[in-house]
Amino acid sequence: MRVFNRNRHRDGGQTPGAGVFLIGLVIVGLTIVIAGLVLDLRSSVAAGLAMIIPLLFSLYLLRERNRNIVKLEGREEKLLDLSRRFNLAMETANIGIWEVSEAEDILSWDARAAALHGFEASEGRDRLAHWYKVIHSDDVQAIEAAFFDRLHGGSTASWDITYRITLPDGTTRHLRSVGAHSSGNPDTRRLTGIVWDVTNDTLFTQALRAAKATSDIKNAELELALDELSSREHELSELSHKLDLALASYNCGIWEGDPVTTTAYWDERMHQLYNVPFSDQPVTRQQWLSALHPDDRQEILLATNRATSFGTTVNTIQRVLLPNNELRYVRSVGQVHVGRDGKKKIIGIAFDVTADALLAEQLRSAKAEADSRNLELELAKNRIEFNALHDPLTSLANRRKLDIELDELSQAGQGHRVKFTILHLDLDRFKEINDTLGHAAGDAMLVHTARVLSRTVPRGDLVARIGGDEFVILARRATSGQEIAQLCERIIEEMSKPIDFEGFSCRCGISIGIAQAAGIAPDARRVLVNADIALYQAKEKGRNCFEFFTPDLQANIVSKKRMADEILTGLERDEFTVWYQPQLEAATMQLSGAEALVRWNHPDKGVLASGHFLKVAEELNIMARIDQLVLEKALCDQMRWTALGVKVPRISVNVSSKRLHDSTLVEQLHGLAISPGTVCFELVESIFLDESDDIVTENIEKIKALGIDIEIDDFGTGHTSIVSLLRLKPKRLKIDRQLVMPIVNAPQERALVRSIIEIARSLGVETVAEGVESLDHAGLLRQLGCDFLQGYAFAKPLPFDEFSRFTKGFPQRKAS
Structure with a gap:
């Protein structure tokens, strides 16, 4: 509005000070007239002068002030325009x-x-x-x-x-x-x-240097050739004379056409231009046309016939198709000539204009590109403000836009009560789509998610993409928990429908965390943090669901933080130890080995199994450290058993994905005293989903070379394919307890276990069944052909001393 008023003052040629000045003069004049009626003329003049002088001086100062304001506003406009040009120039370049x-x-x-x-x-x-x-x-x-x-x-x-x-x-x-x-x-x-x-400039400079080096070599070769030619100057004088004549003719070929016989006489240069073998015989129309590009033949022939019929000049550019599929542009110019005998002939010249034609084509392309760039710049200028506050992929609001809205909500609640809801959404299994189908599929899924949210969320609510696969919905209106729950259910239902990407069916679940705020001066950013906590809880509950924020969730976060601190302290105090569960050979019931399982001697809670703390350890990214601790303690216990005369053929140690991705793993293993065949690494199925991981593949091969066996743990519940088994060649498959436990009474699970054992045997892979709870399980698994057994039917996980006693007394228990 200030700019509009300023322009109006400029167009009218007046300023507010000038208007005030005129009005003041009128008032003064009226004052003088009235004073003259009441007083005598002399006294009225004196009174008028006493009033008008201060007023005129004030009006003058006011006018000067307004004029200075106009100048300052003009300078401000110039500075803003200069800033926009600078940003545009930086963006364009x-x-x-x-x-x-x-x-x-x-x-x-x-x-x-x-x-x-x-x-x-x-x-x-x-x-x-x-x-x-x-x-x-x-x-x-x-x-x-x-x-x-x-x-x-x-x-x-x-x-x-x-x-x-x-x-x-x-x-x-x-x-x-x-x-x-x-x-x-x-x-x-x-x-x-x-x-x-400056990549293009650098490459161009390098190319120039290479060209110069090549040119220098050619020049040197040319000088040697010239030295040799100089000695034969007399012999080549005639050839040199012909060369001078050819150069003097501007490299042109001369032709003479006969419209009646449709033939033409070409000189040697014409034959070269059209790539036709030289001959003293006339060139036929068929020979000429066959040398041209097929798309040009009809048009060139029509132009020639038209010139012959009307006696006009023929001026054409013909494309000659060379044997290497390159094009040579030849300009042919001729004029109809009637001889004394009355016969018409067309006489003309032809010369190579390839460089000019290519330059003209480049100029046309450059002009088209410049026009296109100008259009793009115009569109970009119109979208600068939009792009600054929106995600370029989905066109949703971005994190900056969301922050602005949150700050406005916090400020709006300073004077009165406000109520709003924030939903924090995160796609489930999005990384798997990116890793398996590529980032293009991931982008397609993000766009699909944006469309689902845009048509599902009520008008007036803000939908923003704040991260890779994270979205936020800001409902500014007062809503009930039931309304929000129904909205989340609709979103989850819509997202459960697959989309097609290049023939592949893509499906993503979605987890939602909800936080509501009501009251005076709420902290909107704190509410967003609460929604994030609720989202974390939704992920914990199994994903593809929604969860409302409650104070209990906050307490859970504090509890996990406390456990994380205790785990780190426990590692420093050496509170973690290793227990062992025996593994038996199914056919002979001889002890074949043991699985090493980590336990935590908690100072307050006693001995804790891995299920109580491994999840928090994974979040702390210390699984590799725990794996190393278990391996070192297991090797130490193995040496102690050897000293006690206890024979434990092998120990199976769990190795996490983080540990297997460590490029220094093999180097660390070289420093440990590991005898071939005495240690086995158990790897979960999910490690093998990414077959393109070079570090994992290389580490597995080097681990095998050290004499360490590879087992696939929890087989049957993941996604390991037969192709993966052929590629990885593990020593054993460990059948998951979820499949083993029901086989006594469930024919379907029994058939599935039998199939796994048969497939493994056909591939030369041994099988281990975990979760063997009874002798009925053991007998049935032996009949199915399973190689090794592990479970509570034989022993629970035991500490070192108890496992040693179990091993020494094992022959008596086996006999019983």
């Missing part, structure tokens, strides 16, 4: 901005700089490690030295360096970074600059 703080050694960059370095296009702070990681190994040392010199070496020189980065797809990108020490607080030195892609 794809130039990123970065800054490094000397005090903290922290690198910050904008979204364009992140995208140029192969990362997600988002602003980031503390990116120095990410930057060093993608820099080409040959350039890292120079970059580090230059940075140290600029930030810690006291150098005030500007920064200008070109380096290479390795993109995720393995390609190399050349970037140029230019910067200087920014002025400001002398106590905080910062190196600020820009970065842009």
Whole structure:
């Protein structure tokens, strides 16, 4: 509105001060007239002058103030316009901005700089490690030295360096970074600059250098050839004369056509231009047309016949198809000539215009591209504000838009009661779709989710995508818990329907956490955290469901945090130990080994099985550490049994996925005293879902080479395929207890177990049945052909001393 009023003042040629000035003059005049009627003329003039002088001075100051305001507003408009042009120029040129703080050694960059370095296009702070990681190994040392010199070496020189980065797809990108020490607080030195892609320039320069080197070699060869030719100058004088004549003719071919016989006489150069073997005989129309591109023949023939009929000039560009499928552009210009005998002939010249034709085509393409870019820039300008607050993939609101809405809600509740609801949504199994079908399928699923939410959520509520597969619904209206529950049920039902992606059926579940707020001055961001806690609980309950936030959930989070602290303390105090459950050979009932199971000697709760703490340990990312602890204690106990004369043929140790992905695993195993065949690693089925994981595959092969057997644990409940078994070649399959326990009374499970045993036997793989609860189980499994048995029918997991006693007394128990 301020801009509109300002323009109106400019168009009218007046300012508010001028209007006030005129009105003041009228009032003064009326005052003088009235005063003259009452008083005498002299006294009225004096009174009028006393009133008008201060008033005129005030009006003058007011007019000057308004004029200065107009000037300041004009300058503000120019500055805003300059800022928009600068941002547009940086965006168009794809130039990123970065800054490094000397005090903290922290690198910050904008979204364009992140995208140029192969990362997600988002602003980031503390990116120095990410930057060093993608820099080409040959350039890292120079970059580090230059940075140290600029930030810690006291150098005030500007920064200008070109380096290479390795993109995720393995390609190399050349970037140029230019910067200087920014002025400001002398106590905080910062190196600020820009970065842009110079790959094309670098490759072009390298190509020029290579071309120059090649040209130098050719020139040297030419000089040698010229030296040799000079000695034969006399012999080649006639040939040199012909060459001079050919060059003088501008490389043109001469032709003469006869419309009656439809033949033409060509010189040698014409034959070369049309790639026709040289002959003294006339060239037929068929020979000429066969040398042209098929699409040009009809048009060229019509133009020639038209020129012959009307006596006009023929001027055509003909495309000659060369043997290597390249095109040569030949311009042919001729004029009809009537001889003394009355015969018509067409005489003309032809010359190569390939370079001109290609240049014209490039110019047309460049113009079309420029027009397209102008249109794109216009569209981009119109969408700048939209894109700043919306996700580019789904067109939903982004995290920035959500934060703005949350802050507005918090401010709106300062003076009165407000009620709103936040739903935090997360896709289930989304990573599996990305890993199996690719990111394009993942993007399709995200777009599908956005469409489902947009048509399901009532109008007026905000739907935002705040992360990779995370969404938030902000219901600003007052809603009941029943309404929200019904909304969640509709969303879950819609998301359960599969979508088709390139012939594959894709389906994603969705988990929802709900937090409601009501009252004066609620903290909207705190409500979002509560919704996230509820989402975590929904994931814990099995996913594809929704959960409302309650104070109990908060207490559960505190409880898990306490357990996490106790686990870390327990590792430091060596509170974790290993128990063993025996495994028997089904045919002979001889002890064949034992499974090592971790136990926690909790100072307050006593001995805890792994089910009480492993889930929290996985979240702490310390499973690899626990696996290493179990393996070391098992090897130590194995040596103790050997010293006691107790024979335990092998020990099976569980290995987590995190542990198997450790590139240093094999190196650590080399440092342990492991005899071949005495240790077996049990791996869960889910580890083998990603067959393209090179680290896992390489580690498994190296583990086998160390003489360590591989078992697949909990077989029958996951997704291991026969192809995976053929590729991995495990020593044994461990049939899950969920399949083993019901086989006595359930024919279906019994048939399934029989099939697993037969498949394993056909592949040369042994089988172990866990969950053997009774002798009936043992006998039936022996009949089915299972190789080894493990379960409470023989013994529960035992600590070292009890297992040793069990092993020593095993022959007597076996006999009984």
